[in-house]
Amino acid sequence: MPFAILIFAALIGMDQWLKVWSLAHLQTDAFLPVVQNVLSLILTFNTGAAWNLFAGATLFLAVLRMVVGLGILVYLWKDKPRGIAFGSLLLIAAGAVGNAIDVLWYGKVIDMFYSHQLFWITQKMYGQPFPIFNIADLCVVSGTVLLVASSLFTSKAEAKTRVSGA
Incomplete structure (x- = not known):
């Protein structure tokens, strides 16, 4: 578990470092290309969740994120x-706590990654832009995708074992 705490702290540290760097070096009205026509950086703020859902519920969401993140850590420690x-749960916990720290420190979540392709796809499919995101968001989404994929994979493997072993 000490190694997991180190990873948890490193993920939050990278997230917070990039947010501080973004506040110092990025603007809200200018893109900084990282990979031309693929990924850019731009400073944005979010007072809600993805796609600015629950905008204005900033403190409630921060407390919820912190409780979820720390609750997952307790679960990982005990069980x-x-x-x-x-790994999936560790990513989700780090992402939740990382975004909660933003709200408690700055009053809003700081986002900076802009994906040109994801923006284009969601704009064409749903008429909505893809949200600008941060490392904490990447942790939550990748952890969730891994958790769901592994549970689907595990369920199939367990079912196959039960059928062949019966």
């Missing part, structure tokens, strides 16, 4: 799940 489940 010690293994493999992908452990």
Whole structure:
């Protein structure tokens, strides 16, 4: 578990460092290309969740994120799940706490990653832009995707074992 705490702290540290850097070096009205026509940086603020859902519920969302993130850490400490489940939950916890820290420190979440392709796809499909995001968001989304994928994979493997072993 000490290694997991180190990873948890490193993810939050990278997230917070990039947010501080973004506040110092980015503007809200100018893109800084990272990979031309693929990924850019731009400073934005969010007082809600993805796509600015629940805008204005900033403090409630911060408390919820902190409770979820720390609750997951307690679960990992006590129950010690293994493999992908452990890593997935660790990513989700770090992302939740990272965005909660923003709200408690700045009063809003700081976002900076702009994906040109994702923006174009969601604009064409739904008439809505893809949200600008940060490292904490990447942790939550990748952890959730890994957790869902592993649970689907595990369920199929367990079912196959039960059928062949019966």
